[in-house]
Amino acid sequence: MSTSPETNKTDDGDLFSDEASATHQLSKDTIYHLLQVQRRRYALRYLQGTTEPVVMRDLAEQVAAWEYGTTIENLQSKERQRTYISLYQSHLPKLDKEGVIEYDQAQGLVTRTDSAIQFDPYLEACQAQKTGSDRNESESNTPPSRQWIQWYWSAAMVSCGLLTINNFDFSVGLYLSEQLVLSVIVLLFALITAGYHVSHQR
Secondary structure, three states, rough: OOOOOEEEOOOOOOOEEEHHOOOOOOOOHHHHHHHHHHHHHHHHHHHHHOOOOEEEEHHHHHHHHHHHHOOOOOOHHHHHHHHHHHHHHHHHHHHHHOOOEEOOOOOEEEEOOHHHHHHHHHHHHHHHHHHHHHHHHHHOOOOOOHHHHHHHHHHHHHHHHHHHHOOOOOOOOOOOHHHHHEEEEEHHHHHHHHHHHHHHHH
C-alpha cells in the first residue's frame, strides 16, 4: 500500500494533499480579500512561525511599529491606540471568523491556526517586494560620502580663488583669460562628478 499522501483538487483546480485538506481551505478570493488590508498582513506576518498563543497587545504594538516605520519603544500613545482598537474591533475578529486565527478577546490572546499556512507564500512575496523597494529607495537617496563633499568644497574654493585673481589685480604677475578660468572650473567639476558616479557604480 502506498504511503504517499492522496491528492485532491480544489474548485479552482489547485492540487493539495489530504494533510492540507484537513485544514479549512480558503478560496483565493477570500485570501486576497483578507490580504488587502495592510494591518491584517502585518498581523499574519507577526504570527508566522508561532504555535503558542501570543499576547494581542504585543501583536498590536509590533504591527503599529511596522506601520509607522519606527520601533516599539518610539511609538506614540495615539499610534498604539489607533492600531490596537482597529485590530481589536475589526481585523482580528474577521481573521477569527475565517478560521485563520483563534482570537480570545476576553483573555487578549491570539493563536495562529493551521489554515494560516495558506497565506505564507503571499506574505513572503509581499515582504520580498517591499524589501527590494526599500533597498532601491535607500540606494537612490544615498547622499554623497563625506569624501566627495570635501572634493566639491575644494573645487568651489579653487574656483573662487581663480575668479578672484582674474578679476582683481594683486600684483602677482598672474593673469588668466576669462575663458580659460571658466574652462578650468567646468573641467574641475566635471572630473569630480564623473569620479563620484564611477565610484558609486562600483
